[in-house]
Amino acid sequence: MRKSAAAVALTGISLTGALLMSGCRAGTVCPAIGQAPLVALTVAKDYAASVRTVHLRACQAGRCAEADLQLVPGYTTVDQGCGPGPEDGERPCSASSSPDGTLRGMLMFDGLTGDSIEATSTGTDPGGLPLPVRTLTFTPRVAYPFGEKCGRFITAGLVLDAGGLRQGPEAPAPVRPAPG
Secondary structure (H helix, E strand, C coil), X not given: CHHHHHHHHHHHHHHHHHHHHHCXXXXXXXXXXXXXXXXXXXXXXXXXXXCCEEEEEEXXXXXXXXXXXXXXXXXXXXXXXECCXXXXXXXXXXXXXXXXXXXXXXXXCCCCCCCCEEEEEEEECCCCCECCCEEEEECCEEECCCXXXXXXXXXXXXXXXXXXXXXXXXXXXXXXXXXX
16 A cells, blocks of 8 residues: 555656646747837927927827827937946946937827828927928838747837928837846
8 A cells, every 4th residue: 555655646746747847848038028009209309499399190090099299308328338247247237318409209009000100290389380280101110129929019100300200210119138
């Protein structure tokens, strides 16, 4: 009886080990990073002083979103490098930012896809007079910054300047972690 109980216990341990080991095979590890579905708008530096408000409307596949954008100063980031670190490879890194003269705003757009978008901007100048109505149809950019198995990132960015709307810098893309 003792031998059979021991055999059952060993069989159970072996099966449990086999089940646990099957979950330990190599696979794709994806970062837990999400992306907000939005259309980003940058008012160019040479046009920013001519703009007080911007209203943006974006339509894609029969769905539309629109809002008066909250415009905030744009910034540029300067990498200041990494310092020495401990033996395990983790090093402290830093960056600084400074105003770049642009204005930036975002329009939330639930369900953003890679299909083309028709965007229309209106607004006012500092004196309250209307800005010209500007319209652009463009296709958002689709990227797989962590590989195709980790999902896609869709970015839709516009630049507004004296000449009108054009496709331009998108919302900040995720940064690949440095190899450890």
